[in-house]
């Protein structure tokens with residue numbers, strides 16, 4: 049055992065799942081610049097470039113000090129030439145000309161606004177831009193171009209782009225728990241995603257539903273969604289049936305995709321609340337009725353897969369991506385939100401907790417609050 053040197057302590061691990069990344073970090077200006085060019089690359093369909101910038105930003109988020117000079121970067125992995133140049137410009141001039149050009153560009157701004165519509169991805173936003181559409185009003189004038197999800201998205205554009213508060217997320221957990229209790233007593237509703245990582249606001253609410261008796265959860269989602277719908281809680285829902293079945297090895301090794309196969313529902317909730325301040329809308333009524341549209345993802349998981357689902361749905365996206373890369377390249381294992389498979393031993397490794405999954409992978413446990421990569 050050698051004495052820890054300053055250099056050792058500055059060493060930053062290559063995979064995000066080996067690093068602790070808190071929500072609040074010390075290099076905001078740099079990570080915002082890199083994330084802007086990462087987003088721009090994705091808008092152009094350059095996934096590789098987007099990933100490279102996004103990884104560089106993620107590394108800086110885990111760095112315990114503020115980067116003052118490009119010399120500080122020598123101890124950091126995964127920061128390429130282009131990222132380095134942008135960092136240098138920000139450090140020396142307070143801003144990067146390249147990043148500022150992106151921020152000012154009509155294409156970037158338009159794509160960003162279109163992508164904020166529920167149901168709109170890079171491909172659709174890019175096509176609309178090519179067709180000459182520029183504003184939300186342009187889309188309203190070409191309503192026929194929108195599918196049903198996008199039409200609901202446009203209708204609730206403002207609500208869906210205002211941050212979801214933790215209190216709102218907790219109110220939705222209560223509503224869903226009440227629905228679940230009617231059909232399957234003993235089932236739990238667990239808040240995951242960004243809120244589990246300690247975020248105080250989010251773009252949506254991610255909920256996992258499970259029951260300690262394997263198999264009891266089957267068929268639960270459609271009953272819950274129907275009930276929520278009948279009670280007026282659902283403005284939109286799109287349900288996908290479970291298609292998970294154990295795969296052959298060969299198929300497995302290529303199936304470490306981000307999409308899992310649980311019973312799941314992408315929905316928009318209508319959250320009602322009584323405000324404390326009287327007379328907002330109805331004078332003298334002692335309170336006003338407020339409604340807000342909130343994106344909610346509901347996922348039902350069998351108990352034996354719950355730990356994998358919890359790990360997979362807690363994020364962040366960079367953390368998840370590196371967990372899968374680390375598993376594949378460093379451990380010859382395939383990790384997804386259902387299982388962990390050892391490709392050489394040809395066995396599935398079970399886990400009753402997230403901690404056990406980290407142990408199987410030979411990783412130190414990283415708490416959800418430290419997964420903000």
Ligand code: CTP
Nearest residue numbers: 241242250251252306360361362363364365368
């Ligand atoms: N996820 C997934 N499959 C999807 C969508 C999301 O497995 N089709 C996972 C993502 O990998 C992520 C988690 O669910 O780890 C949460 O995704 P998302 O809600 O998009 O992001 P958050 O981290 O929760 O951020 P925000 O607070 O903005 O919602």
Ligand code: MN
Nearest residue numbers: 241242252254
């Ligand atoms: Mn989320």
Ligand code: MN
Nearest residue numbers: 241252254345
């Ligand atoms: Mn989500």
Ligand code: MN
Nearest residue numbers: 277282284285
């Ligand atoms: Mn319906």
